[in-house]
Amino acid sequence: MRTTRRQLLLGTAGTLAAATLPRAASAFLADGDARAEALLARTAETFLTLYPETATSLGIDKDKRAQLKHQLADRSPDGQRRIAAHLRQTLADLGKLDAAALSPVMRTNVEVVQASYGNALEGFAFAYGDVAVGSWRNTPYVVAQNVGAWIDVPRMLDTDHQVNTREDAEAYLDRLESYAEMLDGETERLKVAGANGVIAPDFLLDKNLTQLKRARGGNTAGWGVVTSLANRSAGMEGDFGNRAWMLANDKIAPALDRQIAELERHRKRATSDAGVWKFKDGEAYYAWALRAGTTTRMSPEEVHQMGLDQLRTIQAEMDTILKKEGYSQGSVGRRMEALAKDPRFTFPEGDPGRAEILKFLNARITDIRGRMPQAFNTLVKGNVEVRRLPPEEEPGAPGAYGGPGSIDGTIPGKFWINLRTTSLHTRFSLPDLAYHEAIPGHVWQGEYTFKLPLVRSLLQFNAYSEGWALYAEQLADELGVYADNPAEKLGYLQSLGFRACRLVVDTGLHAKRWTRKQAIDWFVGANGSSEEEVAGEVDRYCAWPGQACGYKVGHSEINRLRDRAKAALGQRYDFKAFNDALVLGGNVPMTVLGHVVDRHVAAQRA
Template sequence: MKNIKLALLSSAVMLALMGCNESTPKSETTPTTAAQPSVKTESASAQLDTLLTNYFEDGLQFNPIGGTYIGRNEFNDDFIAPINEANRNEQLNFIKEYKNKLANIDKAQLTGQSLLSYEILARDLDLAIEGSQFPSHLMPINQMGGAHNTFAALGSGQSAQPFNTVEDYKAFEKRADGFIAWLESVEQSMRQGMKDKVVLPKPLAEKLLPQFQTHIVEKPEESLFWGPIAQLPESFSDEQKAELTSAYTAMISERLVPAYQKMADFLANEYIPNARESIGYSELPNGKAWYEYQIKQHTTLSLNADEIHDIGLSEVSRILSEMKKVKEAVGFKGDLKAFFEHLRTSDEFYYDTPEALIAAYEEVKEKIDAKLPQMFDIAPKAPYVVKAVEDFRAESAAGASYQSPAPDGSRPGIFYINTFNLKAQPKFLLETLSIHEAAPGHHFQIALQQEIEGLPLFRKFGGYTVFAEGWALYAESLGKELGLFTDPYMWYGRLSDEQLRAMRLVLDTGFHAKGWTRQQGIDYMLANSSMAESDIIAEVERYIAWPGQALSYKLGQFKIQELRDYCKKELGDKFDIKAFHTQILIDGALPMPILEEKIKRWVSEQK
């Protein structure tokens, strides 16, 4: 059930090793009081440790894909349970059971890291129960997200699913059968959504169709799922190779292709004709409350749609003023609209080939990595690599994204660049996008989180959009302090990226609370940025598909910057930027109110 947070990173939400600190980071264990722990305190802490371990392990049954991504190979043959009332109730009962167990632990006896874990889990469980009232299962997939795309990535042999042994290959065959059963339940849920008037907007449904059609092939060798067969290990015997080739031929031709064909037919002939013309959640049954819940879920903050919309309008105006300064600095003759058009269309700002684009990001990676010790005492051990987004998902994928490394070190982090449209990847975004997606942004934060000793697993592999994206956008703001953005166009790239996040505040709330149309959103972004129209359309449709998610970036950045300003004011000459960054990162992702309380405790201990 999408609204139940199992605190697992399963696909795309996760720097090379730096010499400044090669030791494994340890999470903060400073108690909130100086008193020595009593027997009762130890007992409450021990109870919590047991509960957290069981919560994580029991939760994997609902997210076996997450198990694969964190290296738990016993889950590699399983898939998400079909969507039905019984399975939804089972998941909800799981949440309620752990809420009751948590309530039996005396919070007053907990300190330090145990208190943080208690507060985080209590909040997550309450939010999950609140979210269960909304019928998200009736829109289980969209063009931006869904297990259908995750499954394809796993089956390609280029993701977390291992294909090293014969058993690995057979595990994926069994997982494929689970996927087919799940996909059938997706169709049934979407049929129910048609009856209940809870359906995707038509533009999103139309973008979903090609994601299924691409897997309808005449020959198995043309399928994405043939990838593991094309790369059969040399260590396999001829008999094993022949057996697996035959098995995958049958899996693709007799099971997967028919399943994809059936779903594509349903979308084309029944769902898309009945998709809704409106785009906002406010147009769905109980949609206003549903959207306010999405805001709370994604931002962890107590802000309503109107407040956020006004913040966005103010930020867009401020950043436009900064962009005008860049226009003047580079000597461009013409107004800002003409400058935007110049940046969109002039060949000098774009690469000619995907290979040149990827090479440029690899070069920037080395430049940034060398500067990070100026502001950080900690760094992840795991490296990251730069790769192009796979062809099968490139058309609907974001311009860039990050996938976390395997916890056991067998797979690096991946900074994905979408090369589908080179005109959507300007050169002036090189520095800011690399900072955001890789180091010291997502890779730095998420890989570090996975490496922290002593962190409960539900936190080690969990996350909050507002923390992860807020940190990444805050990391962009460090560029000048790190000696980057010296070229005015690179500085414009930083402003352009920040403007994107500011416009998100306006558009997300505009679509889902104020009745904005899709075209209205496109026109607004064209007027206030130099983004390519194709990129703008993908962004607009992303906000329509993921209500509330896009609010997290700017609001998270604001909160982290606010905490930095607070620390600097309170500590004065004692303020150390490296120490501050360590405190933000060292306990993993936290809801913003809990992060704020923690930072203020830390400040009081420094005085």
């Protein structure tokens, strides 16, 4: 039975039931939905005023929202208090809705906002760090090697802020001025954090200070934020490049200097303790961060053991393939280290190797795009471009990340690849990375949310986003991409093992008091990843507690629910219809995902 998109969009069971309801009951549901829809629409608009950059990344900073293009979020203590107030008020308003008066689709929309906002409000109770409202980057540190305006704003201005008119260029200048204010707002919060003893580990601060000084530079005319506007406004009246230089020189540079000075004061007091256990409320903070990252109530010990168990299962499959490839001696991790050094799978160092990597990735994305009709009934465009991370960001960044572009398609999704050294990547590991970050991973899945109410495009759950991306890797394997290349299948399995290792290392750092070196050594030995890659990964877990655990927890739950659907439907189970249900239902916490699958099963039985 082929279901319609409307049925798959969470509400099939409710839709079928509503058809048999008396007219008064149907009107009751319609009235309840109307009230909820109006509240969710207001919530979305308030969210955008608090996070104007999101309107730009989605391509909706125009018409009635045009003023948002001139603004940035307020990262000062006052700005944080306004966000928390919005969360409290919205949750209070949603709590007044009669759940019985909502259709299944609308009930899910409400539950998603309640889950996202409720979790974020718990995070704000700790009164330090950065809380991800509708996103994934929770961190106890206001600024770190992978956290802060110094990363977020220049990238957003260069890649998302469109400059097609003089008004666009004026908006860019307004944002440059706000960028300096944003930096100072963060610096103010850094002072509060320092007074409360919330200081990043010395190794993170060393990396961060190096990056900030590089970003600060000595020649502000060469800054990306200046040259980006100068190049794109060439030919326009207004001398925008020179005005951008003046703002960078007179306002942004001094603000960066003030932030650097505050971080140097932190550095004098920093220790090498890697985990959040060192804070007076560190255990409670990590428990919250783990809930936020996984949308479960799993304890650190349960997550740790899950990682060990899954790694053992994954490596048993790898062992069989490695022996067929002629690698039979030593642990799976050590054999994968040897495979990564095989000249067949390496890239040249320097720009020639970087160019090869970009060409390689684009070819794999083209191939997998052609296979998507085998996995989905409902297709999206998969609008994506592969881009190198800005060099000043690369030292503190992971190997890659990606996400969808704008709703109208004018801004393509991005697959950001870290090319600080080509030794980060191998020919057997890159295909899997493309499937995770681009298609059918983050970029592909994200485009389905554009068909949902706006508030659903604004809110993400780490376990779903990253669980889906691992499931996307699995889909590629199920579509036969590795049929003729067992080494690439090893790359896929090593990726799964990598995420299982994350469960062990993240909990090891923050709950078991592992040192940075202990975490790196265990990871390299267990999975065979390079020390270059693993060192950056471990630093990421130190800065983003709990986030890395969402991948394998989410992936495992998706597969558990797929097995449940197969068992319930038997011959009626349809691979493409199930995948449609997952993406059309949107980004949800794991608890709600079970309801999505239940309604899909009910629809397939009807």
